[in-house]
Amino acid sequence: MVEHEPAGFWIRLGATLLDGLIIGLPLALLGMMITGMPSEDEHLSDFLSFLYGLLTPILWGGYTVGKRICGIRITKTDGDPPGLGTMLMRNIVAGIVYGLTLGIGIIVSAIMVGVREDKRSLHDFIAGTEVIRD
Template identity: 30%
Template sequence: MNTAADDPTIEYAGFWVRVGASLIDTVLMLIVTTPLIVAVYGWDSLFTDTLLRGPLDLVISWIFPAAAVILFWIYKQATPGKMALSLRVVDADSGAPLSSRQSIVRYLGYFVAMIPLGIGLIWVGFSSKKQGWHDLLANTVVVRAKNRGTEPVRFLQYK
């Protein structure tokens, strides 16, 4: 498979479309995890400053989301938010699906990218290949089709 730079049918996905995909993923994850947290720890647990409410919170809020995201990258090349916006996460050199190692490094790389005021995520907007620090650490890129419409718009010309 060609890299994004070699394939004229795809392009690197930019900052804002990736923000949109992340928002979709966040909402979906909250829809799944919030009822579980409420069922185990009650409504009041949503309004505390506690980072970790207990052992099940570790599983529901941290381990499950990490596993879900990593598995989506490995098997679908995208999380549901990226799928909704026709984005794919691929190896930066070959365009191939991510390895397990790349997926884990990319996920952990999000924490590295967020530590200095999110600069590692904002980096996507300034990078020529639209890579955040998490992408650079894992050697990945996010791509999408250049011609995303079903058909170009054509108007009749009158004489």
Template identity: 35%
Template structure:
């Protein structure tokens, strides 16, 4: 299997299923986005948000996955996480690409790129969608150990 450096996981990925990813997005929308929209409506009077709720949502999508090493609440509940291609936790720049830049193109393409992204997730063996390819991330099952030695010595 080769030598593993810096306590990184060997190049073995157990990719998250499409259904796990869909469940994670639904949970995130129900737990974070919907309540913030309601709070914004009650405070400001519109569903689009005020600067405080927009800031809180940006922190959730851009900062929390970095701090928690690839988890959002939805991903944690679905048992999956985001990581970089070599098993490293995601950084701020890739989260910015993943959750801000690429979704902007989903919107300006009137959902065309979003449909392409969903098709990629279904058809690719690594389950990468467009935002994963651009950001250099992959969504894996969270229970995978970070490092499994080739031979372990067990003493009785």
């Protein structure tokens, strides 16, 4: 198995912010154009954002647009690209855990990425993934 450098907190945050600006904002605008109402587009844009976060890493070898720009990607711990089951665990199951802990899990995850040597968060452990630099 080839060792890769784990991606730390700031690069992961940067990739997430880029995804929000490049993908999330246009999806929100598209939702507003389709529904005609800013308050009613939330469900549509949330659903499209969910699909983007779930399917893009599967179809693009672990990358999202933001991750590609930042030179990082999601892999399974064995180095394989993530599949549907992996991404469902990473997004849905981890989302449920974060919701049940009232957001405390998100804070714990951020601290884990910041201080752990392997830079893995709770959702990485749940799904058996890691985020690595290319």
